[in-house]
Amino acid sequence: MHRAIRAGAVLAAAVPALTMTAAVPALADGYCRADHVCMWEDANYEGSRYVDVRAGGPHDIHSWHGDNEITSIDNASDLTIVMYDNDNLTGFIGCVSPHQRIPSLWRNDEMESFIARDFC
Ligand SMILES: [Ca+2]
Ligand SMILES: [Ca+2]
Ligand SMILES: [Ca+2]
Structure with a gap:
């Protein structure tokens, strides 16, 4: 879980919250x-x-x-x-x-x- 939490934090900092759902990169979370x-x-x-x-x-x-x-x-x-x-x-x-x-x-x-x- 630590990896997912860290990746989420990086994402939140990099893109506006509203675009996160549509723009979730397949590579980021490490989960299926x-x-x-x-x-x-x-x-x-x-x-x-x-x-x-x-x-x-x-x-x-x-x-x-x-x-x-x-x-x-x-x-x-x-x-x-x-x-x-x-x-x-x-x-x-x-x-x-x-x-x-x-x-x-x-x-x-x-x-x-x-x-x-x-x-x-
Ligand atoms: Ca390989
Ligand atoms: Ca093959
Ligand atoms: Ca082979």
Whole structure:
């Protein structure tokens, strides 16, 4: 929570309050919306937010938007995220439990596709 509070304070200082809702930058808060899964380029939910999608899938991470670059994940859904090294859900990497946040993946910069489902 400390990070979110600090980011909010920076935002409040940088932009007029009225524009905050419309202009919320996807990168700023380090948290994902309910029922969504988000993935970032760097550790601790920083850098480009390459993935911000409703849980489900399968999802192919686009080659220009995070293939082999994902380092941190926020799973804000009730589902398990199953991660794969290659496109088309091949090359099993591991699972992210419902509502689990991983600030630094144990297999950094390898994921290329994933799916959200009821089991690992
Ligand atoms: Ca991909
Ligand atoms: Ca990375
Ligand atoms: Ca890979």
